[in-house]
Amino acid sequence: MLSRRRLVTFAAVLGLLVGGFALASCGGDDGDAAATDTTTTSESTTTETTTTETTTTETTTTETTPPPAGPTEIRIVVVNGAPKGGIVRENVKKGDRVVLIVRSDVADHVHLHGYDIKRDVAPGQPARLPFKATIPGRFEVELEDRGVPIADISVSA
Amino acid sequence: MIVGHGIGVVRDLPIPAAYFFVGAAVVLAVSFVLLLYLWRRPVLEAHADGRELPAWLSRLVLSRAVRIVLGAFSVFLLGLTLATALFGTTVELLNFAPTFVYVIFWLGIPLLSILFGNVWSVLSPWRSLADAAVWAIERGEREARPVLEWTGRMGRYPAAAALFAFVALELAHPRPDYPRTLGIAIALYTYWALAGMAVYGRDPWTRYGEGFAVAFALLARIAPFAVRGGAVVVRWPFTGLGGADRMRGTLFFVAVLLGSTSFDGFSRSSTWQDLLGNLRAELAGSSQRTVDLATTFLNLGGLAFFVAAILATYLAAVAAAEKLGRIERSLVPDFVLPLVPIASAYLVAHYFTLFLIQGQFIITLISDPFARGWDLFGTADFAPNLAIVSPETVWYVQVAALVVGHVAGLAIAHDRAVAVFQGRRTALEAQLPMLGLMVLYTLGGMWLLTRG
Numbered sequence: 001m002l003s004r005r006r007l008v009t010f011a012a013v014l015g016l017l018v019g020g021f022a023l024a025s026c027g028g029d030d031g032d033a034a035a036t037d038t039t040t041t042s043e044s045t046t047t048e049t050t051t052t053e054t055t056t057t058e059t060t061t062t063e064t065t066p067p068p069a070g071p072t073e074i075r076i077v078v079v080n081g082a083p084k085g086g087i088v089r090e091n092v093k094k095g096d097r098v099v100l101i102v103r104s105d106v107a108d109h110v111h112l113h114g115y116d117i118k119r120d121v122a123p124g125q126p127a128r129l130p131f132k133a134t135i136p137g138r139f140e141v142e143l144e145d146r147g148v149p150i151a152d153i154s155v156s157a
Numbered sequence: 158m159i160v161g162h163g164i165g166v167v168r169d170l171p172i173p174a175a176y177f178f179v180g181a182a183v184v185l186a187v188s189f190v191l192l193l194y195l196w197r198r199p200v201l202e203a204h205a206d207g208r209e210l211p212a213w214l215s216r217l218v219l220s221r222a223v224r225i226v227l228g229a230f231s232v233f234l235l236g237l238t239l240a241t242a243l244f245g246t247t248v249e250l251l252n253f254a255p256t257f258v259y260v261i262f263w264l265g266i267p268l269l270s271i272l273f274g275n276v277w278s279v280l281s282p283w284r285s286l287a288d289a290a291v292w293a294i295e296r297g298e299r300e301a302r303p304v305l306e307w308t309g310r311m312g313r314y315p316a317a318a319a320l321f322a323f324v325a326l327e328l329a330h331p332r333p334d335y336p337r338t339l340g341i342a343i344a345l346y347t348y349w350a351l352a353g354m355a356v357y358g359r360d361p362w363t364r365y366g367e368g369f370a371v372a373f374a375l376l377a378r379i380a381p382f383a384v385r386g387g388a389v390v391v392r393w394p395f396t397g398l399g400g401a402d403r404m405r406g407t408l409f410f411v412a413v414l415l416g417s418t419s420f421d422g423f424s425r426s427s428t429w430q431d432l433l434g435n436l437r438a439e440l441a442g443s444s445q446r447t448v449d450l451a452t453t454f455l456n457l458g459g460l461a462f463f464v465a466a467i468l469a470t471y472l473a474a475v476a477a478a479e480k481l482g483r484i485e486r487s488l489v490p491d492f493v494l495p496l497v498p499i500a501s502a503y504l505v506a507h508y509f510t511l512f513l514i515q516g517q518f519i520i521t522l523i524s525d526p527f528a529r530g531w532d533l534f535g536t537a538d539f540a541p542n543l544a545i546v547s548p549e550t551v552w553y554v555q556v557a558a559l560v561v562g563h564v565a566g567l568a569i570a571h572d573r574a575v576a577v578f579q580g581r582r583t584a585l586e587a588q589l590p591m592l593g594l595m596v597l598y599t600l601g602g603m604w605l606l607t608r609g
Contacts, residue, residue, distance in 0.1 A: 080441040086431055134544065147331065
């Protein structure tokens with residue numbers, strides 16, 4: 001038989017490995033979630049306080065809420081052909097109505113993959129991409145001509 | 158375009174922590190139970206020959222007519238892909254070539270190989286073209302002889318180099334699905350395949366130089382079907398992976414396969430995307446060419462790092478096994494094949510959705526491959542169902558694939574260990590490094606799937 005001491009040592013090493021992976025993955029998730037939350041709140045408060053309220057109620061409450069308020073707004077600001085503050089990451093629920101609002105200081109096309117919606121954008125002419133989140137998955141929003149990803153929208157079931 | 162990936166409009170949601178923990182627990186429990194209760198003598202190689210299928214079926218499957226029909230069809234598809242890539246629309250998703258190459262070919266053929274055996278031996282357009290050329294030469298009463306003799310000194314390194322070139326295009330190039338780029342790549346690869354066969358002969362080049370043929374042949378060793386002694390046999394899955402593979406370069410080849418798939422997963426995570434984003438922000442004032450070049454180099458570095466990490470961890474585990482098992486010779490060739498099921502599990506886990514969702518687009522594209530408003534088969538208006546699989550199904554398939562691949566890899570490594578190491582106790586102890594390596598790869602693969 002296998003010597004017990006070695007087996008125990010080995011099991012301990014494996015345990016540590018799993019624990020390490022687990023910690024790494026949890027830590028990453030929390031960090032991401034927190035980061036997204038802060039950006040949403042700060043951005044919304046600077047723009048429209050009313051939307052912030054409706055957005056939060058819609059995402060936090062369950063489906064029993066009576067008539068759904070306005071769509072979830074996701075705002076992206078492009079400076080110098082790159083998304084301000086890095087790639088915008090947002091989570092929405094399947095069935096939500098969402099509108100992407102992209103302001104840009106360069107002219108390009110905004111393309112939401114999967115839902116395949118494309119709108120022109122130019123300085124002073126923000127692009128609005130409204131859609132109903134019917135397909136679950138992760139979807140990239142990019143500046144088509146430059147091939148630059150500016151947002152990453154997760155639609156969870 | 159999706160940076161770091163050939164094509165794809167819907168990406169997977171990261172797997173929730175619960176799936177990771179359940180998967181990890183199953184992997185650990187199964188590993189220890191297997192290690193203590195598995196067989197004590199090698200059994201896989203003895204079963205690799207399987208049982209012959211009825212003679213008429215073998216004759217039909219291996220017939221010249223089937224080869225000619227499938228070969229001609231495949232050469233036609235190669236021609237169509239090359240023509241659409243070079244002359245069709247430059248809108249990636251409306252062009253036949255990108256979806257055909259990155260989804261139907263690169264994901265579909267591995268799947269067919271795992272299920273049905275080495276189908277590429279009759280489906281390869283390059284092999285078919287070479288066969289036709291040899292037939293034509295010999296009809297002219299001349300001898301079709303390779304220019305150089307294949308000495309085997311290069312091992313599978315030419316194939317590994319070819320595979321690396323392909324995955325570098327797929328994962329490091331800034332616009333891998335741009336049709337013209339793809340067209341040039343297809344032309345270059347066609348030259349590589351045909352010139353290699355002309356110089357070294359069809360069989361050696363298919364076995365050691367043509368990257369796709371080598372990849373599909375390796376994956377086909379998992380399949381419950383094989384050709385043995387001119388007959389089609391049915392056998393237990395995975396039995397084809399018993400024994401050692403002493404051909405040089407095999408380890409490097411498998412490392413490219415495994416490393417590229419894991420880098421593909423990592424390159425789509427927010428960590429890597431933000432890194433690329435920062436790089437682009439740094440280079441905001443520079444030309445598009447500079448930005449593209451920098452992106453390519455960063456991606457190439459990432460890809461090379463993942464391949465190197467697979468090589469390093471494997472070599473370390475083998476060195477530990479040699480020490481524990483008190484074996485003087487190198488065991489590097491002995492434990493390469495157990496990595497094949499893990500590589501195929503990675504393929505399934507990472508590309509399952511891409512295949513199911515993006516694969517549907519081929520139905521539309523085949524009716525109008527050049528995007529000129531044609532409707533050859535009446536399917537031009539087919540609307541792909543992008544919500545065909547729920548995220549839960551995807552997570553379940555991903556974790557299940559990795560666990561199955563892990564168990565298979567472990568069993569194959571065990572089969573080899575009991576053949577290589579003397580004495581039951583030594584065999585058990587010397588297996589621990591390989592077990593640790595596989596747990597590392599499986600949990601690593603699962604962890605990559607949890608990354609958002």
